[in-house]
Amino acid sequence: MTKEKITGAEALMRSLEHQGVTTLFGYPGGSIMPVFDALFDHSAQLNHILVRHEQAAAHAAEGYARVSGKVGVCLVTSGPGATNTITGIADAMIDSTPIVVIAGQVGTPFLGSDAFQEVDLVGITQPISKWSYQIRRAEDVPMAVAKAFYIAQSGRPGPVVLDFAKNAQVESFEYEPVDVDFIRSYVPVPDTDMTSLEEAAKMINSAKRPFALVGQGVTLGNAQKELLTFLEKADIPCGTTLLGLSDIPTSHRLNKGMLGMHGNLGPNVKTNECDVLIAIGMRFDDRVTGNLATYARQAKIIHLDIDPAEINKNVKVDVAVMGDCKQTLPQLTDMITFAHHEEWIASFREHEQLEYERVIKNEVYPADGPLKMGEVARAVSDAAGDKAVLVTDVGQNQMLSARYFRYNRNRSIITSGGLGTMGFGLPAAIGATFGDSERIICAFMGDGGLQMSIQELGTIMEQKAPVKIILLNNNYLGNVRQWQAMFFNRRYSFTPMMNPDYMKIAEAYGIPSRLVVKREELSQGIEQMLNTDGPFLLEVAVIEEGNVLPMTPPGGTVNEMLLEC
Amino acid sequence: MEKKLYTLIVYSENIAGILNQITAVFTRRQINIESLNVSASSIEGVHKYTITIWAEEDTVIKVVKQIEKKIEVLQAHYFTDDEIFYHEIALYKLATPELENNSYISKVVRRYGASIVEVNPVYSIVKKAGMSDEISSLYDELQALGCVLQFVRSGRVAITKSCVERVNEYLADREMKHLQKNK
Ligand SMILES: Cc1ncc(C[n+]2csc(CCOP(=O)(O)OP(=O)(O)O)c2C)c(N)n1
Numbered sequence: 104m105t106k107e108k109i110t111g112a113e114a115l116m117r118s119l120e121h122q123g124v125t126t127l128f129g130y131p132g133g134s135i136m137p138v139f140d141a142l143f144d145h146s147a148q149l150n151h152i153l154v155r156h157e158q159a160a161a162h163a164a165e166g167y168a169r170v171s172g173k174v175g176v177c178l179v180t181s182g183p184g185a186t187n188t189i190t191g192i193a194d195a196m197i198d199s200t201p202i203v204v205i206a207g208q209v210g211t212p213f214l215g216s217d218a219f220q221e222v223d224l225v226g227i228t229q230p231i232s233k234w235s236y237q238i239r240r241a242e243d244v245p246m247a248v249a250k251a252f253y254i255a256q257s258g259r260p261g262p263v264v265l266d267f268a269k270n271a272q273v274e275s276f277e278y279e280p281v282d283v284d285f286i287r288s289y290v291p292v293p294d295t296d297m298t299s300l301e302e303a304a305k306m307i308n309s310a311k312r313p314f315a316l317v318g319q320g321v322t323l324g325n326a327q328k329e330l331l332t333f334l335e336k337a338d339i340p341c342g343t344t345l346l347g348l349s350d351i352p353t354s355h356r357l358n359k360g361m362l363g364m365h366g367n368l369g370p371n372v373k374t375n376e377c378d379v380l381i382a383i384g385m386r387f388d389d390r391v392t393g394n395l396a397t398y399a400r401q402a403k404i405i406h407l408d409i410d411p412a413e414i415n416k417n418v419k420v421d422v423a424v425m426g427d428c429k430q431t432l433p434q435l436t437d438m439i440t441f442a443h444h445e446e447w448i449a450s451f452r453e454h455e456q457l458e459y460e461r462v463i464k465n466e467v468y469p470a471d472g473p474l475k476m477g478e479v480a481r482a483v484s485d486a487a488g489d490k491a492v493l494v495t496d497v498g499q500n501q502m503l504s505a506r507y508f509r510y511n512r513n514r515s516i517i518t519s520g521g522l523g524t525m526g527f528g529l530p531a532a533i534g535a536t537f538g539d540s541e542r543i544i545c546a547f548m549g550d551g552g553l554q555m556s557i558q559e560l561g562t563i564m565e566q567k568a569p570v571k572i573i574l575l576n577n578n579y580l581g582n583v584r585q586w587q588a589m590f591f592n593r594r595y596s597f598t599p600m601m602n603p604d605y606m607k608i609a610e611a612y613g614i615p616s617r618l619v620v621k622r623e624e625l626s627q628g629i630e631q632m633l634n635t636d637g638p639f640l641l642e643v644a645v646i647e648e649g650n651v652l653p654m655t656p657p658g659g660t661v662n663e664m665l666l667e668c
Numbered sequence: 669m670e671k672k673l674y675t676l677i678v679y680s681e682n683i684a685g686i687l688n689q690i691t692a693v694f695t696r697r698q699i700n701i702e703s704l705n706v707s708a709s710s711i712e713g714v715h716k717y718t719i720t721i722w723a724e725e726d727t728v729i730k731v732v733k734q735i736e737k738k739i740e741v742l743q744a745h746y747f748t749d750d751e752i753f754y755h756e757i758a759l760y761k762l763a764t765p766e767l768e769n770n771s772y773i774s775k776v777v778r779r780y781g782a783s784i785v786e787v788n789p790v791y792s793i794v795k796k797a798g799m800s801d802e803i804s805s806l807y808d809e810l811q812a813l814g815c816v817l818q819f820v821r822s823g824r825v826a827i828t829k830s831c832v833e834r835v836n837e838y839l840a841d842r843e844m845k846h847l848q849k850n851k
């Protein structure tokens with residue numbers, strides 16, 4: 104019996120289903136039409152969400168992936184459709200987010216001829232993707248898709264690009280499903296060297312002031328439990344990176360807060376006082392370390408990571424433990440001894456108190472004056488509870504919501520860390536509503552960033568996607584304004600911004616909304632937002648010239664944070 | 669740390685576009701590639717790249733790891749000159765009348781162990797295989813004699829002095845682990 108012949112486009116549908124894909128974010132166009140035509144018959148299994156701009160498709164795929172741990176998929180046309188996804192691909196690369204971007208491409212006979220809507224997508228995306236591959240023949244579809252998903256989600260995850268030539272979409276071949284769990288040139292998880300574990304354990308066992316840095320690697324490895332067991336056994340306090348914020352409950356006694364430029368005082372100061380520093384699934388980004396010449400020079404440093412290229416990249420370490428922290432953390436836990444570090448842990452308190460008095464009190468519990476971003480974030484977090492997922496845009500809204508949200512569950516923060524992409528928040532939040540429909544997706548946006556993806560209100564309208572949008576409106580590109588105030592003599596060059604009437608915009612899209620100006624209305628506004636089924640836009644008029652504090656100025660030293668500016 | 673000449677040997681699957689990915693790693697870090705040689709290796713379907721750069725060891729290590737991270741790259745290693753046998757080849761196009769009029773030129777050619785591989789009334793071609801320095805100084809001497817019409821030299825090719833073949837070991841290890849996993 105001869106096998107059934109199907110087109111490359113149909114093979115793509117079956118290959119995606121074979122990978123367990125249920126949701127796609129995309130936008131059609133000439134070079135991907137055969138695929139969209141095939142999709143028409145698969146819409147029962149493959150829920151396609153039509154976005155309003157391809158950049159949003161990529162960010163939505165990221166949001167989907169970040170909340171669910173599954174691969175986010177987007178489907179776009181060639182040329183401008185493909186180039187519109189570039190920011191999302193770069194964002195997913197630097198934040199290790201597993202997405203697969205499938206783009207149409209002109210037929211192979213036209214490649215290289217500057218044909219209509221031809222761009223060298225593989226060439227453009229090679230430096231910003233984990234893997235990028237051109238499908239030139241229909242029979243290559245099953246293998247290409249299987250490899251793409253394997254690469255995107257194994258080891259250190261990342262974005263994969265499939266550039267799908269039009270002839271390969273329409274040609275027919277005998278389809279058979281393909282699985283890939285091995286590529287000889289690709290080692291997703293490096294071997295763990297036992298002696299490195301022994302050395303690390305020895306260092307930890309003799310430490311008087313151990314301190315752990317927790318990054319998104321713990322989220323990606325689903326190793327939150329393993330992390331807690333490890334920290335609790337040897338009584339090790341920790342700080343988390345922005346992307347690692349929800350790897351340990353905010354209220355846990357060993358969680359000393361956020362690291363980095365706008366992190367908490369305690370963990371930053373203590374980085375330069377600890378005797379053993381244990382970095383777990385984090386990459387010593389410059390926004391975390393500040394000046395490398397003065398960073399943790401006194402400490403012995405242990406680095407647990409899955410990516411060999413991260414070892415000694417920015418900070419020279421004494422011991423590198425390679426591997427997946429889901430495995431290496433329990434191995435290390437077995438080898439360390441029970442310990443108590445009460446005094447050391449208590450020594451964080453003076454910094455917590457100082458930060459509370461000088462910064463937090465005024466940001467979260469201001470007695471009078473205009474509303475503050477921090478108090479809004481804390482109020483939403485308290486009202487929405489553990490089901491809430493914080494999605495942020497970029498800027499002051501990001502830093503202050505991340506700082507004052509409280510985290511009690513895994514995968515509760517979705518933010519653009521490495522790339523700092525304005526316009527990320529709204530589409531990422533849309534993606535997150537599809538990634539986990541049980542959770543309350545709270546998107547904190549600035550007035551600048553909302554307008555960078557404002558067209559996605561259309562997607563929210565059409566999908567009734569239950570995004571709770573909290574617009575922190577300060578009538579400024581606030582983050583840049585703050586830097587102008589601090590480092591450029593208060594010369595506010597193009598940071599004041601005229602805003603539209605957001606209530607009217609929401610109304611035009613049929614999205615319920617409310618504007619809160621006074622402190623007394625805040626909790627009511629939040630209640631109304633949370634009690635409304637589906638999407639809601641809560642605009643909060645916040646202080647115009649508010650500042651994010653504390654702050655390690657760029658290139659500054661982690662234990663010399665500014666408490667005011 | 670001081671800059672030294674390092675030789676990187678990279679093995680990859682034989683797929684279009686890998687060279688681009690490898691050179692991009694150097695470009696990002698503003699490292700100039702001194703020489704580059706790409707060819708099939710002794711293993712079927714595996715390509716070998718021999719790249720020389722001037723850099724500090726710290727940087728070389730980072731570059732090597734970033735190259736190895738590319739999905740289709742099998743292995744990347746770096747070496748100093750004492751760890752490898754290496755060679756370059758150069759061709760010198762000389763004016764035949766000059767060569768015939770000045771017997772000193774052929775003496776120089778012989779002194780360098782170079783050979784004349786083509787002679788016609790207009791030009792002759794001299795071939796020299798050897799180390800960079802020799803190739804350069806032969807060029808300098810011929811140039812001083814005013815007879816060089818064209819000169820070209822290859823990138824470095826290198827072979828490790830070590831008794832273990834790391835790519836073979838790598839491939840064997842990968843296959844074995846894969847088989848074990850699927851049992
Ligand atoms: C795409 C993009 N463009 C520019 C920037 C630089 N940038 C960082 S924060 C910021 C201001 C953001 O303003 P807004 O969205 O109103 O947020 P706020 O800081 O006021 O909360 C800008 C312009 C960026 N991060 N991303």
Ligand SMILES: [Mg+2]
Nearest residue numbers: 549550579581
């Ligand atoms: Mg603003």
